[in-house]
Amino acid sequence: QSVLTQPPSASGTPGQRVTISCSxxxxxxxxxxxxxxxxxxxxxxxxxxxxxxxxxxxxxxxxSGSKSGTSASLAISGLQSEDEGDYYCATWADTLNGWVxxxxxxxxxx
Amino acid sequence: QVQLVQSGAEVKQPGASVRVSxxxxxxxxxxxxxxxxxxxxxxxxEWMGWINPNSGGTNHAQKFRGRVTMTGDTSMTTxxxxxxxxxxxxxxxxxxxxxxxxxxxxxxxxSVSS
Numbered sequence: 001q002s003v004l005t006q007p008p009s010a011s012g013t014p015g016q017r018v019t020i021s022c023s024x025x026x027x028x029x030x031x032x033x034x035x036x037x038x039x040x041x042x043x044x045x046x047x048x049x050x051x052x053x054x055x056x057x058x059x060x061x062x063x064s065g066s067k068s069g070t071s072a073s074l075a076i077s078g079l080q081s082e083d084e085g086d087y088y089c090a091t092w093a094d095t096l097n098g099w100v101x102x103x104x105x106x107x108x109x110x
Numbered sequence: 111q112v113q114l115v116q117s118g119a120e121v122k123q124p125g126a127s128v129r130v131s132x133x134x135x136x137x138x139x140x141x142x143x144x145x146x147x148x149x150x151x152x153x154x155x156e157w158m159g160w161i162n163p164n165s166g167g168t169n170h171a172q173k174f175r176g177r178v179t180m181t182g183d184t185s186m187t188t189x190x191x192x193x194x195x196x197x198x199x200x201x202x203x204x205x206x207x208x209x210x211x212x213x214x215x216x217x218x219x220x221s222v223s224s
Contacts, residue, residue, distance in 0.1 A: 002154065037211070044205055044216060044217050045155065045211075047211050096171070098157055098171045102154070
């Protein structure tokens with residue numbers, strides 16, 4: 001059972017906008033910045049969003065992050081087939097004195 | 111360019127220890143903590159801890175305290191993660207990642223099998 005709650009799956013058709021949620025608490029998401037990662041089978045995770053809404057260089061503008069209270073969201077607009085993969089959120093958890101990850105969301109492009 | 115290159119796959123028996131290395135290049139090694147994250151087959155990501163290569167200071171997830179040791183060698187720009195008393199459920203891919211999670215190693219598969 002992950003400290004951060006993500007839907008196990010999400011889906012959309014090409015061109016659509018999809019969002020993936022990450023729900024936490026006041027001691028983690030509510031107080032600390034959220035990171036988002038994309039992972040394809042057999043490869044290491046890739047940083048998509050850091051500090052809630054910042055994109056590393058090279059990450060397309062189709063990916064955006066936001067946060068409100070104890071929940072964060074990753075939005076993918078103009079969905080493409082190559083976006084199909086697993087997505088994870090993560091943040092620092094004060095009460096655990098460590099980082100925690102969400103359980104992951106498997107995104108399917110229909 | 112920044113690179114984190116990890117050691118190769120390992121097969122260990124239950125009760126044994128394993129040491130995974132992560133060699134950094136392309137940046138000032140002592141300026142960035144290094145995280146260790148693992149992923150069991152078909153499962154999600156799990157943070158294990160971090161090491162400050164400058165001071166050698168570490169912080170481990172409660173779950174691994176007493177079993178994990180993280181060390182660094184500044185002359186080799188390499189960090190190491192040793193996990194002892196291996197159990198079957200320690201079978202996973204182990205990743206190192208630079209502070210900020212902007213660069214990751216390729217992963218090291220550790221299989222625990224009798």
